[in-house]
Amino acid sequence: MRNADADNSITEQVEQIISMVKSRGDEALFELAERFDGVKLDQLFIGQEEIIGIASTIGTEQKAAIDTAFKNISAFHRSQFQQEKPVETMPGVTCWREARAIERVGLYIPGGSAVLPSTFLMLGIPARIAGCQDIVVCSPPQKDGRVNVYLAYVAVLLQINRIFLVGGAQAVAAMAYGTASIAKTDKIFGPGNQYVTKAKTIIQSSTQTAIDMPAGPSEVLVIADEQANIEFVAADLLAQAEHGPDSQAILVATSQSIIDQTNLALERQMQVLPRSKIAYQAIHNSYAVLTTDLNEAIAFSNLYAPEHLILATRDWKALIPAVKNAGSVFLGNLTPESAGDYASGTNHTLPTSAYARSFSGVSLDSFIKKITFQHISPEGIQHIGHTVEVLAELEGLQGHKNAMTLRMNQEDKPA
């Protein structure tokens, strides 16, 4: 149902970029910035002093909006901390898990068709809350070889004092393999175009660096019934369509009249949209689906597994339990998807191309791993010992059995 990842020539191109970065490091990054971003860079990053200087020019209203988003996203992600209690599975046998931050993470902030400081918030906030030690940030350079004022301001809020001016597949390769300037990372996060997404999937299978998920071109699926506000529905479809010509904006409606009215509203609203050319292409690559009822609509949505699902329906509450596959869900007429893109608190880095069937969006969990611990007391060894001996025996692994038997037979058992 998606046209995203079918292109072999992209795979070939991305493989070439990755191998250039792997073999020639920084030198390749300078060359690729010139080739793909049209910028001859003097240096590959901007440092703390310059970041602070650029950030200081931010307007009052923009600063207040970013501050509010920062506060809401921080509150929601902080709430995701979960302390698990130790469990005594048998008397004297105690097991528990502890969370540890992933030490070195790489954040990719898209900047091709639009610079996305909101993505910097969405990735940087959970990375900071988790306590990641080294945070590498890459974003395509502006034409003047610097970074956008809003990215600089977010860097100040996150106390990140270096932004690498590297975009596309080359940024992913640099964060996976490391170069003289860019440290190798353990996990790479962030959305991007098809080059970025392809590079992430390649490095995931060929290096020890993990990725958050394939987060490609934006998608929205709106389920609308007679209760839907048609102007809002059209606006929500266009909001995602304006990301890029490869975005998907799908309408699933319970009557033909909703589809016809939405098409008229789309034409009307598109006329005054500055990015109408991009939105037009995306809308024309998308489609509407007519269903007999809401059950059929939800069934279609679950199959499609959209990045964003909007329930513009009368009884949206009743539909919640039926939602099986979606990145993030927006409920009722007054909840636009843009709220989640920017400021309500949820993360906007979400699985696309049907990956919502098996992946979650970015959250605090994405930046931590959980380590299991266990302790067995003298009482515990008597309780669990024989079970382990028998299981080892039935698998024919005598060494495993011995490791338990020795302890069971020890006279003086330390705690």
Ligand SMILES: NC(=O)c1ccc[n+]([C@@H]2O[C@H](COP(=O)([O-])OP(=O)(O)OC[C@H]3O[C@@H](n4cnc5c(N)ncnc54)[C@H](O)[C@@H]3O)[C@@H](O)[C@H]2O)c1
């Ligand atoms: N799924 C999500 O959570 C999510 C969130 C935000 C944005 N997005 C999506 O991210 C995407 C951002 O894409 P973008 O293009 O604006 O920015 P981007 O930063 O992802 O890509 C720009 C880079 O692509 C590289 N590039 C451009 N043309 C190339 C070519 N021909 N060959 C090789 N490399 C090339 C360049 O290096 C450039 O720096 C959009 O599709 C948007 O919908 C998704």
Ligand SMILES: N[C@H](CO)Cc1c[nH]c[nH+]1
């Ligand atoms: N809708 C995008 C995720 O698909 C996120 C975003 C950033 N800025 C605006 N929107």
Ligand SMILES: [Zn+2]
């Ligand atoms: Zn968006």
